[in-house]
Amino acid sequence: MAENRRRYEEELLLCCNGQPRWTRRRIQEVIDILELFEQKPQLHVRRTSNDYFYAKTYEIIQKSGQKYLALKRKSKSDRLIQVLAFEDYYDVLSEIHRKTGHVGRDKTMRTAKKTYTLPVWAVNSFLKMCMTCQNKKGCKKTKLIESP
Known part of the structure; x- marks a missing residue:
């Protein structure tokens, strides 16, 4: 688990290219x-x-x-969206992704955005490292071109 976190944080540093982080x-x-x-x-x-x-x-x-x-929020009845610290991305994404059942980027992102600010590139990097999701994808299919 600690190794996955370290690899994820290294990947994030490459993705954000010096952009300001929370x-x-x-x-x-x-x-x-x-x-x-x-x-x-x-x-x-x-x-x-x-x-x-x-x-x-x-x-x-x-x-x-x-x-x-x-x-x-515009009104007190609106949902709270917490600004998530860069250091907490891994823990929050691990929990959300596990609870949603390894459903992929869009559903993971939609679930996370209900509660937290989270950039898409952070979710993409996390999913690239999820072995369950990688195994779900299976082998890529190639199209064969038939000659006339």
Whole structure:
């Protein structure tokens, strides 16, 4: 299991090509910015355009006494979509993929997107390493061209 995780994380680093990632540290920084956003007027500190961007786009949720970052909902009845840290992709995808019965990229992605932010390339990389899915695919069929 640890070997699969290591290989998966190496694959992800190749796939994301230096694009910014939501790491646990970055998520905590945004949570800190959002918490300070409300206090700034009382502290006589100007809010920045970044402050407004984060306040408009994200919200803080609490589960079991822990703070998480989520996409901002239009109403309280909307589903919470948690911003998932890069370091947690493997664990979350393992659980979702196992629970859905190794159903493939689209259904795994649809199930994950109900609860988490997750890039398609992360799901694709995970599925490439799933031996059950690879065995399900079987051998590729080739078409024979008949001569006239």
